[in-house]
Amino acid sequence: MAPVKNGRLIFNEIPEGFPEPGKTTVYDESETIDLENAPLNGGFLVKVLVLSNDPYLRFNMRDPNVESYSPAFHIGQPIVNYGVGVVLRSENKEVKAGQYVYGVFPFVQYFIRPALDDFRILENNEGLPWSVYVGVAGMPGQTAFLAWKEFARAKAGETVFVTAASGPVGSFVCQLAKADGLKIVASAGTDEKCAFVKSLGADVVFNYKTTKTEALLAREGPIDVFWDNVGGESLDAALKHAAKHARFLECGAITGYNGQAAPVHNMGNVFAKEIHLYGFLVFTLLEDHADEFYAEVPARIAKGEFKFIEDIKKGLEWAGHAIYEVQAGKNHGKSVIEVATE
Amino acid sequence: MAPVKNGRLIFNEIPEGFPEPGKTTVYDESETIDLENAPLNGGFLVKVLVLSNDPYLRFNMRDPNVESYSPAFHIGQPIVNYGVGVVLRSENKEVKAGQYVYGVFPFVQYFIRPALDDFRILENNEGLPWSVYVGVAGMPGQTAFLAWKEFARAKAGETVFVTAASGPVGSFVCQLAKADGLKIVASAGTDEKCAFVKSLGADVVFNYKTTKTEALLAREGPIDVFWDNVGGESLDAALKHAAKHARFLECGAITGYNGQAAPVHNMGNVFAKEIHLYGFLVFTLLEDHADEFYAEVPARIAKGEFKFIEDIKKGLEWAGHAIYEVQAGKNHGKSVIEVATE
Numbered sequence: 187m188a189p190v191k192n193g194r195l196i197f198n199e200i201p202e203g204f205p206e207p208g209k210t211t212v213y214d215e216s217e218t219i220d221l222e223n224a225p226l227n228g229g230f231l232v233k234v235l236v237l238s239n240d241p242y243l244r245f246n247m248r249d250p251n252v253e254s255y256s257p258a259f260h261i262g263q264p265i266v267n268y269g270v271g272v273v274l275r276s277e278n279k280e281v282k283a284g285q286y287v288y289g290v291f292p293f294v295q296y297f298i299r300p301a302l303d304d305f306r307i308l309e310n311n312e313g314l315p316w317s318v319y320v321g322v323a324g325m326p327g328q329t330a331f332l333a334w335k336e337f338a339r340a341k342a343g344e345t346v347f348v349t350a351a352s353g354p355v356g357s358f359v360c361q362l363a364k365a366d367g368l369k370i371v372a373s374a375g376t377d378e379k380c381a382f383v384k385s386l387g388a389d390v391v392f393n394y395k396t397t398k399t400e401a402l403l404a405r406e407g408p409i410d411v412f413w414d415n416v417g418g419e420s421l422d423a424a425l426k427h428a429a430k431h432a433r434f435l436e437c438g439a440i441t442g443y444n445g446q447a448a449p450v451h452n453m454g455n456v457f458a459k460e461i462h463l464y465g466f467l468v469f470t471l472l473e474d475h476a477d478e479f480y481a482e483v484p485a486r487i488a489k490g491e492f493k494f495i496e497d498i499k500k501g502l503e504w505a506g507h508a509i510y511e512v513q514a515g516k517n518h519g520k521s522v523i524e525v526a527t528e
Numbered sequence: 529m530a531p532v533k534n535g536r537l538i539f540n541e542i543p544e545g546f547p548e549p550g551k552t553t554v555y556d557e558s559e560t561i562d563l564e565n566a567p568l569n570g571g572f573l574v575k576v577l578v579l580s581n582d583p584y585l586r587f588n589m590r591d592p593n594v595e596s597y598s599p600a601f602h603i604g605q606p607i608v609n610y611g612v613g614v615v616l617r618s619e620n621k622e623v624k625a626g627q628y629v630y631g632v633f634p635f636v637q638y639f640i641r642p643a644l645d646d647f648r649i650l651e652n653n654e655g656l657p658w659s660v661y662v663g664v665a666g667m668p669g670q671t672a673f674l675a676w677k678e679f680a681r682a683k684a685g686e687t688v689f690v691t692a693a694s695g696p697v698g699s700f701v702c703q704l705a706k707a708d709g710l711k712i713v714a715s716a717g718t719d720e721k722c723a724f725v726k727s728l729g730a731d732v733v734f735n736y737k738t739t740k741t742e743a744l745l746a747r748e749g750p751i752d753v754f755w756d757n758v759g760g761e762s763l764d765a766a767l768k769h770a771a772k773h774a775r776f777l778e779c780g781a782i783t784g785y786n787g788q789a790a791p792v793h794n795m796g797n798v799f800a801k802e803i804h805l806y807g808f809l810v811f812t813l814l815e816d817h818a819d820e821f822y823a824e825v826p827a828r829i830a831k832g833e834f835k836f837i838e839d840i841k842k843g844l845e846w847a848g849h850a851i852y853e854v855q856a857g858k859n860h861g862k863s864v865i866e867v868a869t870e
Contacts, residue, residue: 245800254800255772255800255801255802414799417795417796421795430597436795436798436799437799438799439795439796439798439799439800442796446793447793447795447796449791449792449793450791450792450793450795451788451789451791451792453759453763453778453781453789453792454759454781454784454789455807456778456781456805456807457756457778457779457780457781457807457808457809458587458596458597458781458807458809459597459807460597460807460808460809460812461805461807462804462805462806462807463798463803463804463805464804465797465798465799465800465801465802465803465804465805466799466802467799467800467802470802
């Protein structure tokens with residue numbers, strides 16, 4: 187068989203504000219790969235099926251001299267993030283052709299990898315769509331499920347406030363909180379997103395663009411648990427309307443990724459109300475809890491216990507657009523790039 | 529014996545900025561008490577020996593309609609805070625004349641109380657001065673000792689940053705950190721205070737009025753543990769220069785008590801560095817750990833294990849001045865009002 191095109195989404199330049207497709211990222215088809223004969227050198231060849239598009243990618247589009255929790259992208263190299271692929275050929279005894287693998291992938295159609303390392307072989311006995319394994323059964327689902335268990339100390343009758351509640355993390359958190367018997371106050375950025383969150387059983391859902399978070403929490407608070415995906419103004423409002431001994435799960439701060447987050451004025455409440463704020467990264471939680479997650483969550487998703495929505499872009503050439511949309515809050519549901527069907 | 533004067537420090541009006549003696553608080557000598565014959569109605573009569581003057585008092589000088597962790601002072605009534613006194617007479621079987629009691633006292637020379645309730649009888653087998661029981665062996669010492677044990681998770685070789693490090697809480701924290709083998713970076717507001725902190729074994733001590741905290745931490749950080757007494761700018765700098773998995777012990781925020789604390793811009797570091805911030809109040813920690821504290825700490829103070837300095841004002845009539853000084857950072861050492869010697 188003749189070599190085929192191997193499309194790639196290249197990180198082209200560090201953005202100032204939002205990442206622009208064609209500028210921040212460029213889709214390139216100049217490379218080819220011979221799927222049958224490309225030398226594996228003891229490794230294996232992966233055909234990429236789905237790639238995840240998550241808010242934190244913006245963090246990696248930075249000067250590589252600035253340290254952070256996740257390595258900076260290299261200019262001229264593909265974007266990287268979680269994906270699922272099928273192994274086409276293997277010279278590695280850890281993995282066989284026909285198996286499915288999950289891990290941090292380059293944004294390409296095909297790649298050769300020397301060893302399994304921290305890739306995980308997915309059994310998928312439940313027959314879930316592969317996109318689910320980068321969403322509610324992947325990193326975002328792990329974030330919600332493991333951190334809620336670790337830090338929320340939720341008690342029935344308490345009130346939780348969830349921001350970015352229609353996203354893959356927030357919408358899972360709402361369902362976990364519902365199962366624990368909490369009153370759920372949740373915000374999202376469009377009426378359509380709010381309707382989805384409402385359908386998950388949230389008690390009070392508001393569009394933060396048309397309703398002031400601070401005024402809403404003054405009425406519906408005080409809040410015992412805060413799931414913070416956004417930082418800035420809503421964090422400030424949550425501090426002001428926190429209950430005594432509130433737990434804040436600091437998951438992200440997207441309002442600060444593409445510019446400066448609003449400053450926080452109410453930190454004096456932290457000691458006065460004995461609030462605990464838990465910053466966490468899913469990578470750390472996974473060190474001890476990955477097997478527990480995979481043993482429990484995919485099966486419960488298959489049973490329909492957790493609802494979710496996906497926003498799927500078909501074709502790697504649209505990945506740059508999808509990345510922009512997530513940063514600008516224009517997606518609706520977990521953003522996934524479908525690179526290929528099998 | 530004829531009735532004697534019973535001086536009182538009255539809360540006169542809610543201050544705008546710093547509390548002014550003669551305006552915010554007024555010393556009043558219009559009341560008298562007959563120490564031998566005043567009816568006890570089953571209670572006991574206390575002669576006040578020492579009263580504590582702590583930063584958090586400013587919090588209670590507020591509109592009583594604003595809820596907070598500690599009840600607002602009542603206009604026209606005495607200020608209240610921790611004190612030690614000797615029981616002159618008692619009709620209550622829980623306490624005898626000649627015993628010493630510790631608890632939240634009104635700022636008066638004598639008072640009658642119906643029951644012991646949350647007062648504690650002090651044995652003082654070590655013969656420490658009573659002032660110590662409102663300082664390093666009282667609420668400030670309990671704050672430092674119990675919270676450090678509960679939240680710092682200190683490991684030898686780590687770096688701690690302590691603000692207001694010459695105060696009764698901060699100076700105790702420095703000594704606990706030293707005993708745990710940490711590198712200690714500490715700030716205070718005068719060169720004299722800095723010299724005292726240096727004498728406790730702190731490694732890097734700076735005057736935050738002449739050295740920028742942010743620049744200092746850039747050089748001496750990153751910090752693993754932050755003991756925050758002040759909030760505002762130094763909290764912001766500590767977030768910026770925190771190490772991965774840093775623990776922030778949020779003890780107070782004096783920069784916000786007499787005005788608006790500086791806003792915090794670096795909250796995005798909380799999730800990115802997996803920082804945990806623990807707001808706490810000593811009252812909660814004491815619920816389970818008071819006996820442990822009294823069994824251990826006074827004896828160790830008597831052995832000279834913990835150094836401390838006191839700033840003692842003699843005479844209740846100077847309490848209003850002492851309160852102003854603590855709020856303005858003009859005291860040097862734990863501020864105590866000596867109301868009477870025995």
